[in-house]
Amino acid sequence: MKNRETNIMRPLLLILLAALTLGQAAMPTPSESTSLPTADNQPVPVTPADKASSLTVTPGGANVAVIKIQGMIYGFTLESLKRRVDRAMEGNASMIVLELDTPGGEVMSALEIAKYIKGDITIPTVAWINKSAYSAGILIASSCDRIVMHPASTTGDCAPIVPGTELAPTERAKALSPILEEFRDNARANGKDYALYHAMxxxxVEIYLIENKDTGKQMLVNQIDKALMVDGNAPESNVVSKLAGKDKPAGETNIDNVASVSRDVATDDELGKWKLIKQFHDGKTLLTLNQARAVEVGLAETDTIRDQADLKKYLNANIIASIDQSWSEDMAGWLTHPAIRAVLVLALLLGAYTEFQTPGLGLPGAVAVTALVLLIGAPFLVGLAEIWHILLILVGIGLLFCELFLTPSFGLLGIGGIVCIFTGLTLSIIPTVGNGPLPLPAPEMYGRLQVAGMWMILSFIFGVGGMMAITKYFGNIPGLNRLILSSPTQEDELAIHYKTQNTGTNMNLTVGLLGTAATALRPSGQAKLDGQLIDVVTSGSLIEQGTEIKIIEIHGNRIVVDEA
Incomplete structure (x- = not known):
């Protein structure tokens, strides 16, 4: 019995062993399974776009928080970002998307934001360019783990500039050094080609797409690396001189030797082992990419993200939620727009002027005070206004009051007060640099400074025009005529008995009665009429003490005078 069972099991074991042996022979080796030959047995090119797409693997069920960065980049942008990231982390977010739509901004603030993203945010980050990320914007985007784009978006152009001024080589080198180093670090960390950022x-900086003859790997390099890796020879000396702006042919752009092109990625054992695919950028302009070209060169993974629904689908997210600024942050940001501030300045000028023309404190004065508080408070809350800006505004207001109430004529004090006020209001919305007692506007903010200055000038021009209109026309507008003195009627020209509190005597005051200004009238003061000191007001003009005057209007106990 035992021998029969043994005879049956032995063939079965032999059959099983043979099957296992055949299975092992049929399985490919690891090296065989990872090779991807083409039809002509050449390696498949690994393009920059392939490298970017290899980063798109996203674990399912992520809780995505979308934080929008819009408009100018400055110090408040970082503070707002930190607060919203904290809120996202408290809400158990597992991925943060920075939605970018910015023309750029302050260099140092962008560098701080980039370092904050890489150093303090511990969960994956994605930059969603919707719809522009220029200058400081692309610097922030490059610090994120991944980049995606809207179907109609652009990015690039990150050279530090001062509008209307050409930076000296030392200044340009100082500005470029931290920017290029940050881009280099971001490119290394996220598998991007640094030459792209350099050309921005x-x-x-010319950009070439080259391919390794053996492995099929493709990469983007500058012209020096291309010459070494494709041609196998270092570029001629006149090429380097040309890049440095020396021996420049007529009509050719002069390129400073600051941050000029040099050998970057080429190694000695790679000389001549690559082939040229195509030139991507000629270096005559700063590199700017639309969404399609950004995907082509591997800067962005996709250009299909129109809205949060597309984003949720692409990231395979469980939930997606926007982390917005608080209402106070939105309001303060809105109030620091130069055009809105011009309207507030107009309200300040017209409100203050109208208040001086009416008795007591009323609505125009409240409007002027509110406008002044918003003009000073909004930029201070968002971190734009410095202490010295506010002090300059207050000094200007003080000079104006001294001019109106202490000096006999409008002169240097009044002009100085106006200059101080408008200078303080203009500078208070411009990001500054430096930690001294008088931080000055950042060089890259000079363009915004010019825009803010023009809006201030326009508001002053319209303010003066408005004052003239108030004096001449507003008295005829229903509702507003209660604030403005109208022309005297026949009843006003009748004699009105005016009893003074000081003497208790009766006086006949009539329109046309002559007298003398006992004090300076600015526009209110005292005049000597019919032998008595009477509180009077002018129609808006300033009258010096001792000037002969006459009554032009009488409204109850309100006496309006003008020069005789």
Whole structure:
């Protein structure tokens, strides 16, 4: 019995062993399973776009928080970002998307934001360019783990500039050094080609797509690396001189030797082992990419993200939620727009002028005070206004009051007060640099400074025009005529008995009665009429003490005078 069972099991074991042996022979080796030959047995090219797409693997069920960064980049942008990231983390977010739509801004603030993203945010980050990320915007985007784009979006152009001024080589080098180093670190960390970012910052950086003859790997390099890796030879000396702006042919752009092109990625054992695919950028302009070209060169993974629904689908997210600024942050940001501030300045001028023309404190004065509080408070709350800006405004207001009530004529004090006020209001919305007692506007903010200055000038021009209109026309407008003195009627020209509190005597005051200004009338003061000191007001003009005057209007106990 035992021998029969043994005879039956032995063939079965032999059959099983043979099957296992055949299975092992049929399985590919690891090296065989990872090779991807083409039809002509050449390696499949690994393009920059392939490298970007290899980063798109997203674990399912992520809780995505979308934080929008819009408008100018400055110090408040970082503070707002930190607060919203904290709120996202408290809400158990597992991924943060920075939605970017910015023309750029302050360099140092962008660098701080980039370092904050890489150093303090511990969960994956994605930059969603919707619809622009220029200058400081692309610097922030490059610090994120991944980049995606809207179907109609652009990015690039990150050279530090001062509008209307050409930076000296030392100043340009100082501005470029931290920017390029940050881009280099971001490119290394996220598998991007540094040459792309270099071309966004420096004129003269040409971009070439090259491919390794053996592995099929493709990469983007500058012209120096291309010459070494494709041609196998270092570029001629006149090429380097040309890049440095020396021996420049007539009509050719002069390129400073600051941050000029040099050998970057080429190694000695790679010389001549690559082939040229195509030139991507000629270096005559700063590199700017639309969404399609950004995907082509591997800067962005996709250009299909129109809205949060597309984003949720692409990221395979469980939930997606926007982390917005608080209402106070939105309001303060809105109130610091130069055009809105011009309207507030107009309200301040017209409200203050109208208040001086009416008795007591009323609505125009309240409007002027409210406008002044908003003009000073909003930029201070968002971290734009410095202490010295506010002090300059207050000094200007003080000079105006001294001019109106202490000096006999409108002169240097009044002009100085106006200059101080408008200078303080203009500078208070411009990001500054430096930690001294008088931080000045950042060089890259000079363009915004010019815009703010023009809006201030326009508000002053319209304010003066409005004052003239108030004096001449507003008295005829229903509702507003209660604030403005109208022309005297026949009843006003009748004699009105005016009893003074000081003497208790009766006086006949009539329109046309002559007298003398006992004090300076600015526009209110005292006049000597019919032998008595009477409180009077002018129609808006300033009258010096001792000037002969006459009554032009009488409204109850309100006496309006003008020069005789």
């Amino acid at each position: 910052c420096v004129l003269g």
